[in-house]
Amino acid sequence: MSTDEDRQAKQREAGSRETAKLWRAWRTVHELVQDRGYTLAEEEVKITLDDFKRAHGDSEGNISKSSMKFSALPSEAMIQRAQIPPSEREPNPQQPTVGTIWVEFIEGDNVGIKQMRNFVQFLGGHNYGTGIMVTSVNVTPSAMKIVHTQLDLKVEVFHEQDLLVNITHHELVPKHVLLSQEEKAALLVRYRLKDTQLPRIQTTDPVARYLGLRRGQVVKIIRKSETAGRYASYRFCV
């Protein structure tokens, strides 16, 4: 085999490996969006590698990241979950709006202030509630500061590398279920607790990031136990 052919073969292999990586990240991010309660068609989530290549690849088989973006609407159940139940202090609480989610794979060697500003402006201009940016490189510290200064908008940054496998499908990761505002209120009444008295989970926890938990939300963690069947515990997100 000549060195030229050899190099070509290597390039093809590297290309197909890159394609497979992107496909896996694409699938995981779809599962993530679906698990959070947004509506997605089943065939969108369970896309095969061939279909993915057809949809986002050029004739050479290279994937163009610029076409890898999508939005999803919140389902009825998800909107219902965010409703704040009326309490004695506030009989008519102001209900939060659950916005549309936007997911975009970002091209380029770096993500700095400029790219982040563009992303945030795009989200604001199209009235998205949440934006997920998937990058293959690290985001600069200053750009992350922009993320933290957003008030109404929720911007999340995921690394492609972190989406290669869906961590929630691992057998050692227990099932995390986000409680609705009503369920949370009932839980606190039942155990006569203040929410801050619950055990905690950080927003930076991998599963919390997967579910997009916000401060103040409560998740129920269901573990299988050999002696007690199933066992539930609760975590307050801080």
Place this chain on the structure above:
Amino acid sequence: MATEVAPKSILKKPTNPTTASTSKADRDRQTALYHADLIQARKDTELEILSATEELLEYPLAKSPFNASNPSPDDAKTFKSLLTPFQPRDYDELIVERNCADLCGYAMCPNPRQRESGGGIYRVMGTSGKAKDFKILAKEELEKWCSEACAKRALYIRVQLSESPSWERGATEYLVRLDLLDEPKSVEALEKLDLSAEESQNSQQNKANLALERGDQTISVRSRLVDVKIEEKVIQRKAEAPSLEEDGLGGKLSTMHLALEGHVPIFDGRKQVGSGDSEDEDTDWKL
């Protein structure tokens, strides 16, 4: 338990009559407000730094004939004032940010940054010159700048930045004066014309110095929890030079070598007692 009589303070008598009658709730509120102010000051500073970083991404504004070795006076002036709240860490982030936009890390330089071709993490420099010029540098470090001169200019600024965050800075530190390695060339000519500007800067510096002397430590945070006033101690008696003969120092000199963290253990008295004890012990077994 709240009592009518305010507890007697061990601090200086409050000069302000309103603080004299503070209840615990008031004091708590003041403490909370103080800390809230601190947090707010910190947030404001961080936002200020972020917007300064964004602004400096567009620098230098002036086109040729100005360049890094001869920046335009306007650019140099705003550059310095924008950098005032920066800590070295923030400055590093600015460099990263400029590199992201493919610019030389030094904000007064209009050139794109250098791109090293080829792989490898390190580069060997100065193989043809003198031995002292020889060095091995990370490729990543080299690619931050357009040239070595710019690296020097940028780092010259970095070492002048204050390590303390600007919301904690005192009066003198608050007005950091930065110098560029390459000041605008036409600056001498300009200074002669614009002496008043220089003067006003000097007077600002003087004010800051005066403020420090008075004990106004912080400008950035409005209120402090306790009133701290620094007063010059007035000495009435005549000034005297210290002498060895005086009982103070002269007596201590002989035992100074025994001092452990300022404490001199006393052996003489103990020894006598100790020896008495041992005599008792000695006679014990005779019984």
